[in-house]
Amino acid sequence: MTEVHRPYVADKPAQRETNEQLRARIPGWGVDLDPQDRPGYPREQPGIETGAHWELPERQEETYPRERSIEHGMLPPVFGTVAPLHGVSGAIKRYAYARYSEGRLAHWLLLIVGDRVEAFGAHVRSFATLHPDLPVKVGAVVAAEVHGEGLRSRFGQRRSDVKHQWLDPVVVLAPWVVSGWVGYRLTKAVLGRR
Amino acid sequence: MQAMVYRGPFKIRVEEKDVPRIEHPNDAIIRVALAAICGSDLHLYHGMMPDTRIGTTFGHEFIGVVHEVGSSVQHLKVGDRVMVPFNVYCGSCYFCARGLYSNCHNVNPNATAVGGIYGYSHTTGGYDGGQAEYVRVPFADVGPTIIPDWMADEDAVLLTDAVATGYFGAELGGIREGDTVVVFGAGPVGLVAARSAWLMGAGRVIVVDHLDYRLEKAREFAYAETLNFTQVDDVVVFMKQTTDYLGADVAIDAVGAEADGDLVQTLTSSKLKMQGGSPTALNWAIDSVRKGGTVGVAGAYGPVFSAVKFGDAMNKGLTLRMNQTPVKREWPRLFEHVRNGYLVPHEIVTHRVPLSEIPEAYHLFSAKLDNCIKVLVEPAAA
Known part of the structure; x- marks a missing residue:
């Protein structure tokens, strides 16, 4: 006779363990069974006490033109001021913020392009300092691999990510290799004209 | 400083x-x-x-x-x-x-x-x-x-x-007495979500990951059954089999943008940044939960689109609940x-x-x- 599985009939599956067994085995089982005991319920709680003693917060001083999403009706009263926009990457990002809403793919892609342009500039400038950005932070990686037993942690385990972890160095190094090649070709072209 | x-x-x-x-x-x-x-x-x-x-x-x-x-x-x-x-x-x-x-x-x-x-x-x-x-x-x-x-x-x-987000992830699942809850991800958020599911009266809790040492922690810390997804051919079929083909009542995505388990999703998200995140865990959640069930999303994703299996979610009549905590x-x-x-x-x-x-x-x-x-x-x- 064909075995009939659960969803083909109306009954709910029997619980594997009774509530009493679960309560005995798991400290606190069921203490938040009632949704009223869960702090996220209901999702919206008008009138909740937050500690705010203002209707609209006082406005933080805008010490430089602060970029904002065009979905905002005004500059919000408080904002972060770390790493203001600058240079070419800043121009790209300002355009992304000024032109495209958060609903447009172009908004985010331009921000990501701006990120990579900024990183490239920062790496180049770092070579004029005592702390150059190397393609790989060799000391930290070696230390982590040695202390963390990189080989034992990765191999002989049933891990899915070892299939693609080898791509990480490629992702990190590829822009350096491409930049180096472009730089080499440009230099050669300029010198070749003389 | x-x-x-x-x-x-x-x-x-x-x-x-x-x-x-x-x-x-x-x-x-x-x-x-x-x-x-x-x-x-x-x-x-x-x-x-x-x-x-x-x-x-x-x-x-x-x-x-x-x-x-x-x-x-x-x-x-x-x-x-x-x-x-x-x-x-x-x-x-x-x-x-x-x-x-x-x-x-x-x-x-x-x-x-x-x-x-x-x-x-x-x-x-x-x-x-x-x-x-x-x-x-x-x-x-x-x-x-x-x-x-x-x-x-x-x-x-x-x-x-981590603890607030894990608990909140379980809350998003709207767990009811005796529910079977599957938690994708045995990191800190997933571990706490699994532990919290019991507090909300779950009847069975299963945690899925690919790192054995984290699954061991899920068994100790969260009293959960565990599955290393690299050990089964198809996670969704396993979930159906282990629930007598009904599916879990609640699934919780405690992984987010860098979910492993589908190489195409990983390549197009983590590596090439063509997606806001790899929705592998979220898609498994959608396909593992029973019709009319609930998926709670505690994992974080980027703002660019992700290839989520929305057709299955719609056709199954799922409730999807999510937020930052x-x-x-x-x-x-x-x-x-x-x-x-x-x-x-x-x-x-x-x-x-x-x-x-x-x-x-x-x-x-x-x-x-x-x-x-x-x-x-x-x-x-x-």
Whole structure:
């Protein structure tokens, strides 16, 4: 006779363990069974006490033109001021913020392009300092691999990510290799004209 | 002061930075006592979050001591030991006034689709984070809470995100008595979500991951059944078989943007940044849950689209519930659970490093070496 599985009939599956067994085995089982005991319920709680003693917060001083999403009706009263926009990457990002809403793919892609342009500039400038950005932070990686037993942690385990972890160095190094090649070709072209 | 500083994808270092200053009357400056690295910090580290600027300090899980307060601060004073929710929020906008603290409209000029988060790119407001000796904390009268005398520092720092988010993930599942709950991800959030599912009356809890050492922790910490997804041909078929072909009542995505298990999804998201995140865990959740069931999403995704199996979700009549966690709203109940021993956050901590060693710690955590689950960071000024 064909075995009939659960969803083909109306009954709910029997619980594997009774509530009493679960309560005995798991400290606190069921203490938040009632949704009223869960702090996220209901999702919206008008009138909740937050500690705010203002209707609209006082406005933080805008010490430089602060970029904002065009979905905002005004500059919000408080904002972060770390790493203001600058240079070419800043121009790209300002355009992304000024032109495209958060609903447009172009908004985010331009921000990501701006990120990579900024990183490239920062790496180049770092070579004029005592702390150059190397393609790989060799000391930290070696230390982590040695202390963390990189080989034992990765191999002989049933891990899915070892299939693609080898791509990480490629992702990190590829822009350096491409930049180096472009730089080499440009230099050669300029010198070749003389 | 010393601070962790982002220098581009896969590149961070410890640098000297200026101690942050009061920029708004309700700001406080906190001297960080203990911080943590979150799994979502790895999305930044891997260059997945748009507008992550060079020079930014990460870290949205931290506790510390009040070092300075602005002129309008009433509820905190210098010297108070405080825990700070990962949300930057005003407490008074349309959303905060209804308890949706993670959706605050007054703190993030860069985007309206997300509130403010410490050290989490300009897409969440452009604030520096707590993997540093000092950090600026806006709306000091709203977010921070004085750490109860009885609470251990390790428990307090984990309550600022990981524990609150794990519990919130289980809440999103709308768990009812006797439900079968499957949790994707055995990181800190997944472990707490699984443990919390029992508190909400689950009848069966199954945790899915590909790291055996984390699944072992899921069995110990969360009393859960476990599945290493590399050991089955098809996760969804396994889930159907183990539930007598019904499917789980509730599935929780506690992984987010860098979910493993589908090479195409991983390549197009983590590696090539063509998606806001790899929705492998979310798609497994959608396909593993029973028709009419609920999927709770606690994992974080970027703002660009992701290839989610929406047709299956629609055709199955699923309820999808998600949000960034409104942390402080969760705290009173979670404090009770920690005090009663129902949640023991510090059991998930595997590493504790000085701030000066944070580049190594990021690599260790990212590559999942040395059975790493949760890394705490101690600044020198602590």
